[in-house]
Amino acid sequence: MNFCTGERLIGTMERETDNKRQTRNWILTGAAIAFAALAVVVCLLMRPETEALDRFVIRCGNGQSIEVPAWETRTIVIRDGRIVEKATGESGENVIRIENGEAWMEYANCPHGECMRQGRLSAESVRTRPLGTWIVCAPHKVYIEYAGGAQ
Numbered sequence: 001m002n003f004c005t006g007e008r009l010i011g012t013m014e015r016e017t018d019n020k021r022q023t024r025n026w027i028l029t030g031a032a033i034a035f036a037a038l039a040v041v042v043c044l045l046m047r048p049e050t051e052a053l054d055r056f057v058i059r060c061g062n063g064q065s066i067e068v069p070a071w072e073t074r075t076i077v078i079r080d081g082r083i084v085e086k087a088t089g090e091s092g093e094n095v096i097r098i099e100n101g102e103a104w105m106e107y108a109n110c111p112h113g114e115c116m117r118q119g120r121l122s123a124e125s126v127r128t129r130p131l132g133t134w135i136v137c138a139p140h141k142v143y144i145e146y147a148g149g150a151q
Protein backbone atom coordinates (compact mmCIF):
# COMPACT_ATOMS: atom_id res chain seq x y z
CA MET A 1 0.00 0.00 0.00
CA ASN A 2 2.73 2.42 1.05
CA PHE A 3 4.96 1.23 -1.77
CA CYS A 4 2.24 1.81 -4.37
CA THR A 5 1.57 5.37 -3.15
CA GLY A 6 5.29 6.07 -3.23
CA GLU A 7 5.64 4.87 -6.83
CA ARG A 8 2.70 6.96 -7.93
CA LEU A 9 4.25 10.00 -6.26
CA ILE A 10 7.60 9.50 -8.06
CA GLY A 11 5.75 9.09 -11.35
CA THR A 12 3.94 12.41 -10.81
CA MET A 13 7.21 14.18 -9.92
CA GLU A 14 8.93 12.94 -13.08
CA ARG A 15 6.04 14.12 -15.21
CA GLU A 16 6.22 17.54 -13.56
CA THR A 17 9.96 17.79 -14.24
CA ASP A 18 9.36 16.89 -17.89
CA ASN A 19 6.67 19.52 -18.14
CA LYS A 20 8.96 22.15 -16.61
CA ARG A 21 11.80 21.23 -18.99
CA GLN A 22 9.44 21.48 -21.94
CA THR A 23 8.17 24.87 -20.76
CA ARG A 24 11.76 26.11 -20.35
CA ASN A 25 12.60 24.93 -23.89
CA TRP A 26 9.59 26.78 -25.27
CA ILE A 27 10.63 29.94 -23.43
CA LEU A 28 14.20 29.67 -24.78
CA THR A 29 12.93 29.07 -28.33
CA GLY A 30 10.56 32.01 -28.00
CA ALA A 31 13.33 34.24 -26.68
CA ALA A 32 15.63 33.23 -29.55
CA ILE A 33 12.94 34.01 -32.14
CA ALA A 34 12.15 37.33 -30.45
CA PHE A 35 15.85 38.24 -30.36
CA ALA A 36 16.33 37.37 -34.05
CA ALA A 37 13.26 39.43 -34.99
CA LEU A 38 14.55 42.34 -32.92
CA ALA A 39 17.96 42.14 -34.61
CA VAL A 40 16.33 42.28 -38.06
CA VAL A 41 14.20 45.27 -37.04
CA VAL A 42 17.24 47.11 -35.63
CA CYS A 43 19.22 46.47 -38.84
CA LEU A 44 16.36 47.76 -40.99
CA LEU A 45 16.00 50.87 -38.84
CA MET A 46 19.72 51.62 -38.63
CA ARG A 47 20.60 51.28 -42.30
CA PRO A 48 18.68 54.22 -43.80
CA GLU A 49 19.61 56.30 -40.77
CA THR A 50 23.36 55.93 -41.27
CA GLU A 51 22.99 56.56 -45.01
CA ALA A 52 21.00 59.70 -44.28
CA LEU A 53 23.87 60.96 -42.11
CA ASP A 54 26.42 60.70 -44.92
CA ARG A 55 27.53 64.22 -45.74
CA PHE A 56 30.17 66.41 -47.29
CA VAL A 57 31.93 69.04 -45.23
CA ILE A 58 33.13 71.93 -47.36
CA ARG A 59 35.76 74.30 -46.00
CA CYS A 60 35.86 77.58 -47.84
CA GLY A 61 39.31 78.95 -47.05
CA ASN A 62 38.27 81.71 -44.63
CA GLY A 63 37.53 79.35 -41.75
CA GLN A 64 33.89 79.05 -42.79
CA SER A 65 32.57 75.54 -43.41
CA ILE A 66 29.24 74.06 -44.39
CA GLU A 67 27.83 70.56 -44.30
CA VAL A 68 25.75 69.20 -47.15
CA PRO A 69 23.88 65.88 -46.85
CA ALA A 70 25.18 63.42 -49.46
CA TRP A 71 21.67 62.85 -50.87
CA GLU A 72 21.25 66.50 -51.84
CA THR A 73 21.65 67.79 -55.37
CA ARG A 74 23.45 71.06 -55.13
CA THR A 75 26.04 73.36 -56.67
CA ILE A 76 28.15 75.45 -54.33
CA VAL A 77 30.19 78.37 -55.62
CA ILE A 78 33.05 79.70 -53.53
CA ARG A 79 34.94 82.87 -54.45
CA ASP A 80 37.84 84.16 -52.38
CA GLY A 81 36.90 82.01 -49.42
CA ARG A 82 33.21 82.88 -49.39
CA ILE A 83 30.09 81.12 -50.62
CA VAL A 84 28.50 83.22 -53.37
CA GLU A 85 25.30 82.99 -55.40
CA LYS A 86 26.73 81.99 -58.77
CA ALA A 87 29.89 81.52 -60.75
CA THR A 88 31.17 84.50 -62.72
CA GLY A 89 34.57 83.21 -63.80
CA GLU A 90 36.38 85.80 -61.69
CA SER A 91 39.66 84.74 -60.11
CA GLY A 92 39.66 82.70 -56.91
CA GLU A 93 36.59 80.69 -57.86
CA ASN A 94 35.62 77.06 -57.14
CA VAL A 95 32.42 75.34 -58.21
CA ILE A 96 31.54 72.21 -56.24
CA ARG A 97 28.84 69.84 -57.42
CA ILE A 98 27.01 67.36 -55.20
CA GLU A 99 24.77 64.80 -56.86
CA ASN A 100 23.76 61.13 -56.31
CA GLY A 101 25.92 60.82 -53.19
CA GLU A 102 29.00 62.13 -55.00
CA ALA A 103 30.89 65.40 -54.70
CA TRP A 104 33.46 66.79 -57.12
CA MET A 105 35.19 69.99 -58.17
CA GLU A 106 33.31 70.95 -61.29
CA TYR A 107 35.28 74.09 -61.97
CA ALA A 108 38.22 75.93 -60.45
CA ASN A 109 40.47 78.63 -61.83
CA CYS A 110 43.35 77.84 -59.52
CA PRO A 111 46.81 77.79 -61.20
CA HIS A 112 47.03 74.09 -62.08
CA GLY A 113 43.44 72.90 -61.77
CA GLU A 114 44.69 69.94 -59.77
CA CYS A 115 41.47 69.76 -57.71
CA MET A 116 39.40 69.17 -60.86
CA ARG A 117 41.46 66.04 -61.58
CA GLN A 118 40.94 64.49 -58.15
CA GLY A 119 37.81 62.67 -59.25
CA ARG A 120 34.60 62.11 -57.37
CA LEU A 121 34.17 61.69 -53.67
CA SER A 122 31.62 59.15 -52.41
CA ALA A 123 31.14 56.46 -49.78
CA GLU A 124 32.52 53.92 -52.27
CA SER A 125 35.35 55.95 -53.83
CA VAL A 126 37.00 56.97 -50.53
CA ARG A 127 38.35 53.41 -50.18
CA THR A 128 40.39 53.61 -53.37
CA ARG A 129 41.16 57.30 -53.94
CA PRO A 130 44.76 58.40 -53.30
CA LEU A 131 43.48 61.31 -51.20
CA GLY A 132 40.91 59.17 -49.38
CA THR A 133 38.08 61.27 -47.99
CA TRP A 134 39.40 64.58 -49.35
CA ILE A 135 39.31 66.80 -52.43
CA VAL A 136 41.85 69.55 -51.95
CA CYS A 137 42.28 72.85 -53.76
CA ALA A 138 45.49 73.97 -52.08
CA PRO A 139 45.89 77.35 -53.86
CA HIS A 140 42.35 78.46 -52.90
CA LYS A 141 42.38 76.63 -49.52
CA VAL A 142 39.07 74.98 -50.45
CA TYR A 143 38.55 71.47 -49.10
CA ILE A 144 35.77 68.93 -49.52
CA GLU A 145 35.67 66.10 -47.01
CA TYR A 146 33.42 63.06 -47.07
CA ALA A 147 32.05 62.30 -43.60
CA GLY A 148 30.22 58.98 -43.38
CA GLY A 149 27.27 58.54 -41.07
CA ALA A 150 28.71 55.31 -39.65
CA GLN A 151 31.95 56.96 -38.54
Ligand SMILES: [Zn+2]
Nearest residue numbers: 108110115137
Ligand atom coordinates in the same frame (compact mmCIF):
# COMPACT_ATOMS: atom_id res chain seq x y z
ZN1 LIG B 1 42.14 73.93 -57.29
